[in-house]
Amino acid sequence: MARKSDAPSDRTRLRRLHERGKFDAASVHAVLDAMPLCHVGYQIDGAPIVTPTMQWREGDHVYWHGSSASRFLRAANATQVCLTVTMWDGLVMARSGFHHSANYRSCMVFGEAEIVQDPADKTARLKAMFDVWFPGRWNLLRAITDQEVKATTVLRLPLDEASVKIRTGPPSDDEEDYALPIWAGVVPLSIITGQPVDDPRNHKGLPVPDHATNFTAG
């Protein structure tokens, strides 16, 4: 359990439900490493914009990438962003509407985004992305070209301003409401990986690689 004073900055400080907050590196890494899907918030023309993308972590930075033609990514260098990862683990059904909740693990990372400019560095980061998500796949692929590296923007954010929130367990009802004969409990939610579907244009007899079969998220 985190104390309010553990927060690395004012905006990561939890105003309410402090017992749900964590700020240590292991907690931050655990959420980021469990779930590639994230939502990144930018400001465009003075208004917020939230886009889904996939993140990966290397050491004490989180990375994401996209097309160099993207208006979000072009606008993001050296600007404040917020990258949020959420795993929705369940519905929490209480005896009053007010105490319904969700079980979840989430991580918010705040800071100034930095575009990885050096082409060799950028290529190494893209390889690392594959190594994190699909170990061994990068070396099986047709090699990336200079033009493809140029057409890809890689961004990163240090993890020095990050917070984790986690809720688990049954509902917390008002004490007197436990006397009511109302069903309460948790409906678990989880992400499952289905059987990989071969591309119809695969060569005949190509086996599904382990990195496809074994991928998990959440």
Add this chain to the structure above:
Amino acid sequence: MARKSDAPSDRTRLRRLHERGKFDAASVHAVLDAMPLCHVGYQIDGAPIVTPTMQWREGDHVYWHGSSASRFLRAANATQVCLTVTMWDGLVMARSGFHHSANYRSCMVFGEAEIVQDPADKTARLKAMFDVWFPGRWNLLRAITDQEVKATTVLRLPLDEASVKIRTGPPSDDEEDYALPIWAGVVPLSIITGQPVDDPRNHKGLPVPDHATNFTAG
């Protein structure tokens, strides 16, 4: 397939991959209705902040709620926000790193958030939230109190500036790469609902209600 001119505003216009975009109400409703989890982007002190929450739709508005003590919600009235819903349907593994992608359905709603001020209106919206997510549950619960209504903030956003992006199907590789003996395909991802877990303090013999067993997301 949408034409660029179908977009209701400049910021909903897709700059790239126009064939993935839709702007019609049925497409927007389909994504919002399939997935309560959303990420809302606000601006606090000139920087973006992205928070996970659950949304529901009534007609041509999307709603979300939270504690009246929340700094995000208090700050949001009459300010620009972006609410994004994403369903991550699969990994798309191509023959080159560059053409790897994700299958997904996402919806972004832009606009000025409005706090529902009238207590009777607010209570009706909270009941509607239950009717959307857990049909029949609201009337089984201990009734909401005036104090609980006061402690809850309900926000809404009109759906008149919304866009949907959808990607489905196998990878799209460079034509010459199909000659390579590299496994390509799609790894499907989906959310499953587990068996509801009784609150340990439930009265003995209370059956799990259908709205808990039948809940689905994604």
